[in-house]
Amino acid sequence: MTAETPTTPRAERFDPRTYEPGWRERWAADDLYRADDDDPRDKHYLLTMYPYPSGDLHIGHWYAATGPDIVARMRRMQGLNVMFPMGFDSFGLPAENAAIDRGAHPWEWTEQNVERMRTQFRSMGCMFDWTREVVTSDPSYYRWTQWLFLQFFKAGLAYRAMAPVDWCPKDQVVLAREQVEGADRHCWRCGTPVVKRDLEQWFFRTTRYADELLDFSKIDWPEPIRLMQTNWIGRSEGAEIDFAAEADGVTPIRVFTTRPDTIYGATFMVLAPEHPAVAALTTAEQAAEVQAYTANARRETEIERMSTERDRSGIFTGAFAVHPLTEERIPIWIADYVLPGYGTGAVMGVPAHDDRDHAFATRYELPVRYVIMPRGGSIPEEDGAFLPHTQDEVLVDSGDFTGMSAADAIPAITEELAERGLGEAAVTYRIRDWLISRQRYWGAPIPIVYCDEHGPQPVPEDQLPVLLPRDVDFAPTGVSPLQSHPEFLAASCPICGKPARRETDTLDTFVDSSWYFLRYCSPHDETQAWDPVAVMRWMPVDLYTGGAEHAVLHLLYSRFFVKALRDMHLLDFDEPFRALRNQGQILGADHHRMSKSRGNVVNPDDLTSRFGSDTVRCFLMFIGPWDQGGPWNPSSIEGVHRFLGRVWAVAQATGGGHPRPIPGMPLDTPGGWPPSSGEVPSQEMATIEGGVRALRQAAHRAIKEVGEDYGAFHFNTALSRLMELTNALGAARDDGLAGTEAYAEAVDALLLLLAPTAPHISEELWSRRGRPYSIHQQTWPTFDPALVAAELIELPVQVDGKLRDRLTVAPDTGPEEIERLALASERVQAYLKGRAPRKVLHVPGRLVNIVTPGE
RNA sequence: GCCGGAGUGGCGGAAUGGCAGACGCAGCCGGCUUAAACCCGGCAGCCCGCAAGGGCGUGGGGGUUCGAAUCCCUCCUCCGGCACCA
Numbered sequence: 001m002t003a004e005t006p007t008t009p010r011a012e013r014f015d016p017r018t019y020e021p022g023w024r025e026r027w028a029a030d031d032l033y034r035a036d037d038d039d040p041r042d043k044h045y046l047l048t049m050y051p052y053p054s055g056d057l058h059i060g061h062w063y064a065a066t067g068p069d070i071v072a073r074m075r076r077m078q079g080l081n082v083m084f085p086m087g088f089d090s091f092g093l094p095a096e097n098a099a100i101d102r103g104a105h106p107w108e109w110t111e112q113n114v115e116r117m118r119t120q121f122r123s124m125g126c127m128f129d130w131t132r133e134v135v136t137s138d139p140s141y142y143r144w145t146q147w148l149f150l151q152f153f154k155a156g157l158a159y160r161a162m163a164p165v166d167w168c169p170k171d172q173v174v175l176a177r178e179q180v181e182g183a184d185r186h187c188w189r190c191g192t193p194v195v196k197r198d199l200e201q202w203f204f205r206t207t208r209y210a211d212e213l214l215d216f217s218k219i220d221w222p223e224p225i226r227l228m229q230t231n232w233i234g235r236s237e238g239a240e241i242d243f244a245a246e247a248d249g250v251t252p253i254r255v256f257t258t259r260p261d262t263i264y265g266a267t268f269m270v271l272a273p274e275h276p277a278v279a280a281l282t283t284a285e286q287a288a289e290v291q292a293y294t295a296n297a298r299r300e301t302e303i304e305r306m307s308t309e310r311d312r313s314g315i316f317t318g319a320f321a322v323h324p325l326t327e328e329r330i331p332i333w334i335a336d337y338v339l340p341g342y343g344t345g346a347v348m349g350v351p352a353h354d355d356r357d358h359a360f361a362t363r364y365e366l367p368v369r370y371v372i373m374p375r376g377g378s379i380p381e382e383d384g385a386f387l388p389h390t391q392d393e394v395l396v397d398s399g400d401f402t403g404m405s406a407a408d409a410i411p412a413i414t415e416e417l418a419e420r421g422l423g424e425a426a427v428t429y430r431i432r433d434w435l436i437s438r439q440r441y442w443g444a445p446i447p448i449v450y451c452d453e454h455g456p457q458p459v460p461e462d463q464l465p466v467l468l469p470r471d472v473d474f475a476p477t478g479v480s481p482l483q484s485h486p487e488f489l490a491a492s493c494p495i496c497g498k499p500a501r502r503e504t505d506t507l508d509t510f511v512d513s514s515w516y517f518l519r520y521c522s523p524h525d526e527t528q529a530w531d532p533v534a535v536m537r538w539m540p541v542d543l544y545t546g547g548a549e550h551a552v553l554h555l556l557y558s559r560f561f562v563k564a565l566r567d568m569h570l571l572d573f574d575e576p577f578r579a580l581r582n583q584g585q586i587l588g589a590d591h592h593r594m595s596k597s598r599g600n601v602v603n604p605d606d607l608t609s610r611f612g613s614d615t616v617r618c619f620l621m622f623i624g625p626w627d628q629g630g631p632w633n634p635s636s637i638e639g640v641h642r643f644l645g646r647v648w649a650v651a652q653a654t655g656g657g658h659p660r661p662i663p664g665m666p667l668d669t670p671g672g673w674p675p676s677s678g679e680v681p682s683q684e685m686a687t688i689e690g691g692v693r694a695l696r697q698a699a700h701r702a703i704k705e706v707g708e709d710y711g712a713f714h715f716n717t718a719l720s721r722l723m724e725l726t727n728a729l730g731a732a733r734d735d736g737l738a739g740t741e742a743y744a745e746a747v748d749a750l751l752l753l754l755a756p757t758a759p760h761i762s763e764e765l766w767s768r769r770g771r772p773y774s775i776h777q778q779t780w781p782t783f784d785p786a787l788v789a790a791e792l793i794e795l796p797v798q799v800d801g802k803l804r805d806r807l808t809v810a811p812d813t814g815p816e817e818i819e820r821l822a823l824a825s826e827r828v829q830a831y832l833k834g835r836a837p838r839k840v841l842h843v844p845g846r847l848v849n850i851v852t853p854g855e
Numbered sequence: 856g857c858c859g860g861a862g863u864g865g866c867g868g869a870a871u872g873g874c875a876g877a878c879g880c881a882g883c884c885g886g887c888u889u890a891a892a893c894c895c896g897g898c899a900g901c902c903c904g905c906a907a908g909g910g911c912g913u914g915g916g917g918g919u920u921c922g923a924a925u926c927c928c929u930c931c932u933c934c935g936g937c938a939c940c941a
Contacts, residue, residue, distance in 0.1 A: 224860070231857090257941060258941065549936095552936090622878085716878085798874085846873050849922060
């Protein structure tokens with residue numbers, strides 16, 4: 001009777017919730033993603049910044065992790081031995097604040113959060129190797145953080161010093177220079193404006209590596225990050241110049257300038273209020289006023305000092321300096337616009353050519369002297385006006401240097417001063433040493449004891465870890481909570497054995513994160529911070545991903561750490577992260593940063609319970625360029641879910657459909673499709689052949705482009721290619737190709753290409769097709785270049801740069817033929833109006849542009 | 856103020872010297888359905904036009920080029936970084 005109805009067997013409803021958890025369990029049970037140290041294949045260390053265990057994974061964590069997970073999965077399929085670890089940056093203030101606010105102990109609070117976030121991470125289906133997890137608040141980790149501190153101490157890279165430091169009055173803790181943000185100088189964590197305090201603190205000598213940190217030649221990092229670090233380090237070349245002081249017992253005062261060529265314009269000198277020579281210089285009649293000014297400057301917070309910025313206030317010391325070249329007497333002033341910590345804390349005032357000096361000179365009626373001017377230009381007509389720097393300048397009124405270009409005068413004057421023993425070329429930096437001690441509880445105790453006789457002594461390495469006690473009152477008082485813990489405090493001097501006092505400050509959590517990537521290489525080694533063989537095997541990190549907000553924090557500190565450890569012969573490479581990629585930030589729907597207080601936080605759990613993990617992953621990657629981020633807008637998540645539904649359908653199609661009739665040649669296909677016998681109408685055969693070719697072409701193009709897009713972190717366009725391939729499969733199925741080899745090949749390709757982004761559905765469909773477990777262990781598909789190239793190309797034909805016609809030609813058509821066809825086009829002729837073209841431009845494979853003679 | 860990034864349909868975006876708007880969302884029309892949802896097919900930058908077709912169009916203005924979203928100059932807006940660094 002009638003042949004069987006040629007319809008697709010009704011595929012089971014697409015519901016990711018029925019298969020996603022099962023696959024995750026199986027992958028975990030099989031340790032599918034464990035990176036094996038002994039695997040002979042080339043290693044690939046892919047790392048994404050570990051989170052602070054705040055309690056809940058939010059959508060930003062998913063966004064950040066999915067990108068590198070896709071790349072990790074693809075690299076693995078491409079035959080690399082991929083390590084993709086995850087851990088928790090679990091020391092830090094929020095745990096302590098939670099303890100204060102609601103009585104939860106930091107240990108328990110942290111442990112619960114880590115456990116919860118671990119589970120949430122697993123629900124994403126990322127290929128993290130959980131066997132390597134590190135938790136920085138665990139004694140098995142911070143023991144080695146402490147050990148590293150001791151190595152820095154012994155190498156002279158950790159030191160204790162009294163210094164004016166930034167203090168957050170709310171968090172009751174000092175901050176590193178890098179943790180103070182904005183014009184109002186606020187705390188990076190709580191936003192409270194910081195104040196200056198003179199305190200004895202621990203520092204790491206980051207400044208020693210300033211120059212090497214400016215060298216990015218060995219790493220592939222985004223330009224903006226390199227620029228931010230370069231600006232932060234702030235190298236300035238110039239000269240230090242001595243000005244003799246006319247005061248008893250005062251050695252010459254040294255200034256730093258980047259423009260020694262303007263020295264003849266120096267009409268006064270300014271010292272920072274904190275400058276050590278201030279007291280000795282000040283004359284008796286000025287003493288009272290100077291004292292009042294400096295005392296006020298010291299009392300003011302940084303912000304108050306900022307608010308008087310435009311006033312450029314200062315005070316005359318009564319003393320004079322001698323200009324080193326003209327031997328003129330110039331007055332010495334004090335002003336708080338000169339910073340104590342930069343350069344020498346003293347500047348020469350050149351009001352004609354420096355706008356700050358100019359503002360100061362204007363206010364206090366100090367003389368303005370022009371010593372450089374634009375080549376061919378002139379000095380301002382208005383007396384005392386400011387003359388900004390220009391490209392090509394020459395010196396005027398500058399002794400023997402008059403007439404010299406500024407560019408030449410800088411070395412010439414520096415050399416002249418050096419010969420006379422009055423100065424030398426000098427370099428200064430904006431970067432400061434890294435302040436690492438914190439007066440809070442929840443961090444790694446600094447392994448130092450203080451002996452009355454022997455001073456600060458390192459805790460012997462065999463006594464590590466210095467354990468953080470649990471029974472501590474951690475209400476912030478401005479001193480470390482550990483100070484109120486007598487048992488912790490009590491220690492004995494490693495040298496004399498007499499009673500000594502333990503250091504009670506803890507380490508900045510950025511110390512923990514400056515080496516966690518090393519610990520991942522041998523996370524369970526109880527005898528050393530890392531196994532050198534494992535580190536040699538895995539380091540450096542091949543590709544690191546994370547937020548750009550760490551540009552001058554974690555990313556700078558980690559580079560410093562690796563360079564310092566290299567010089568201690570503990571590592572043998574120069575950079576921790578060979579390549580770096582930054583993801584953008586997902587903002588709330590209100591275009592603001594997601595935060596609990598704003599109530600705009602998106603919880604991924606709600607989405608996954610509705611759509612499954614794959615849809616959320618695909619949606620996040622489809623939003624736009626990964627490095628751009630953007631405001632949360634879930635409106636197109638349904639579309640992405642539909643896409644996976646179409647994948648579900650086309651991958652399981654086994655028959656049905658009809659060859660599409662060639663227009664104008666209606667087909668009569670008796671008995672349905674596929675036909676049981678060989679008698680296939682010839683037009684139909686032709687359609688099938690065309691369809692097969694088109695489908696194979698679509699598949700091979702997708703293989704090429706998706707691979708390239710993943711590698712370039714262009715996940716949004718990779719998804720669009722996968723959608724195109726899926727749509728092509730849908731069309732092919734409707735044309736009756738579902739049973740063909742080409743169809744099977746295209747489905748396999750689709751699933752393999754989709755596997756990194758949507759690991760569950762691809763595994764499920766792969767399995768349903770009877771392919772071997774696991775799709776994530778399969779080889780990445782390769783494309784046939786001959787199939788990627790089109791057999792017919794469409795060439796746009798422009799007239800005067802405007803599109804007027806198209807030619808459809810074989811790709812190997814000769815240029816003469818193409819140009820002949822283009823000129824023969826009716827549309828082109830209509831514009832030429834019988835005239836000969838002025839020019840015919842033919843860009844092979846791209847277009848033809850015909851230029852008319854014009855009117 | 857200095858440094859960096861961005862500005863393209865109603866929306867997210869694609870195209871980095873050669874067909875602007877791929878892919879998707881929302882929208883409209885149609886099919887399936889008793890009906891709706893789901894699903895499937897089609898239309899779709901704006902303006903004029905029944906249409907054929909034409910004009911305009913990538914923040915504004917100018918330039919280079921046969922040809923510019925793309926390169927250069929300039930201005931505007933938004934986002935990020937720095938904060939008196941001599």
